[in-house]
Amino acid sequence: MKFKDKIEDGIGILTLKGKLMGYPETDxxxxxxxxxxxxxxxxxxxxxxxxxxMNSMGIGALMRCLTTIRNAEGDLRLARMSEKARSVFVISQxxxxxxxxxxxxxxxxxxxxx
Numbered sequence: 001m002k003f004k005d006k007i008e009d010g011i012g013i014l015t016l017k018g019k020l021m022g023y024p025e026t027d028x029x030x031x032x033x034x035x036x037x038x039x040x041x042x043x044x045x046x047x048x049x050x051x052x053x054m055n056s057m058g059i060g061a062l063m064r065c066l067t068t069i070r071n072a073e074g075d076l077r078l079a080r081m082s083e084k085a086r087s088v089f090v091i092s093q094x095x096x097x098x099x100x101x102x103x104x105x106x107x108x109x110x111x112x113x114x
Contacts (some may be wrong), residue, residue: 001025017050020058040076
């Protein structure tokens with residue numbers, strides 16, 4: 001798993017590439033998200049376009065990120081999710097918990113419109 005992060009208009013954008021399937025990448029994802037929080041960024045978008053596969057540990061890592069950021073009075077958006085990943089979110093009914101956007105730009109706009 002590779003991570004690329006940036007801050008745009010006070011919003012942290014974390015782009016993932018590879019498989020999100022277990023350790024150490026699930027812990028690394030959480031650490032990357034917490035590094036945004038350490039910079040006082042509590043609005044975060046995770047760009048999943050480069051994620052080729054995600055299992056239950058990957059979903060658990062995303063849940064952990066969501067819980068952590070919401071406990072810090074922030075929020076998390078998911079963007080550019082593959083159809084495979086989206087189907088897992090639909091089946092597990094997680095689709096109703098996350099705000100999911102087709103593009104990173106749409107996710108950024110959703111934060112700006114709050």
